[in-house]
């Protein structure tokens with residue numbers, strides 16, 4: 001069953017520059033992706049590629065100056081702001097990139113109990129605290145009394161006790177102890193195995209691969225490839241898009257080869273393929289025409305030359 005489907009999504013922000021002059025920058029464009037029940041989709045890509053904006057668009061928590069086009073379907077039904085508000089925290093759980101999303105005026109144990117939808121709130125909260133190595137005394141603390149790592153573990157607890165059908169985790173693990181990272185990843189896999197769909201945004205491809213079914217590679221505001229996690233192996237020959245291959249080869253445990261050049265800024269995107277200025281395979285056609293996503297060897301890639 002398809003839990004989440006994003007079709008031709010674009011997000012732009014209107015900003016005031018000098019005086020009353022406005023400018024609009026499009027930070028997500030032409031984005032398609034879907035997640036089935038039972039699936040973990042990892043979303044990777046460099047800083048500023050639009051991963052958090054996508055998460056916020058799905059949750060319905062973008063700021064007021066955002067304009068959204070395209071459709072977001074949850075269980076086959078388009079979601080509008082009213083429905084997003086109704087299912088947020090219940091059917092869709094969110095682990096935000098910033099720990100500032102915790103309610104500053106509520107003790108954290110109560111926040112976790114408040115999220116429990118099935119079973120006894122006190123028991124479920126206790127189990128989650130034990131799983132994430134939070135001592136019982138943390139129950140009565142307020143968010144400002146927590147370290148960054150503890151606050152992250154509280155956020156993960158909140159999402160995992162919620163019984164949500166879709167979990168969106170935006171970089172949930174930086175700064176956490178390796179054992180807690182492993183526990184969190186294991187929990188995502190278990191949630192998916194119980195029928196949940198998990199969208200897992202991360203910088204760490206390597207640690208996401210063992211639990212992910214698919215990987216979506218973001219570049220400059222859109223997906224350039226969606227591949228099976230198993231395609232990320234060896235020298236990356238199974239990957240389709242030159243950027244995914246370059247990203248894979250750039251990992252220290254692989255060839256540690258940096259990618260020359262920079263990701264373009266949203267207000268200065270190249271006319272053709274977004275990656276053409278940095279791509280060794282680029283031809284003159286690549287600088288003129290922006291490729292659409294196309295199916296290729298069981299995955300999807302946005303590249304004219306990929307084979």
Ligand SMILES: Nc1ncnc2c1ncn2[C@@H]1O[C@H](COP(=O)(O)OP(=O)(O)OP(=O)(O)O)[C@@H](O)[C@H]1O
Pocket residue numbers: 013027045046047048049050051052053054063097266
């Ligand atoms: N409220 C906003 N107003 C204007 N621009 C924004 C706003 N929020 C995000 N952006 C821009 O949108 C682009 C995508 O940002 P986003 O936070 O989604 O990146 P990201 O892929 O999550 O990066 P990171 O890996 O660093 O978290 C960036 O260029 C960012 O500056």
Ligand code: NI
Pocket residue numbers: 051052053097170
């Ligand atoms: Ni982000």
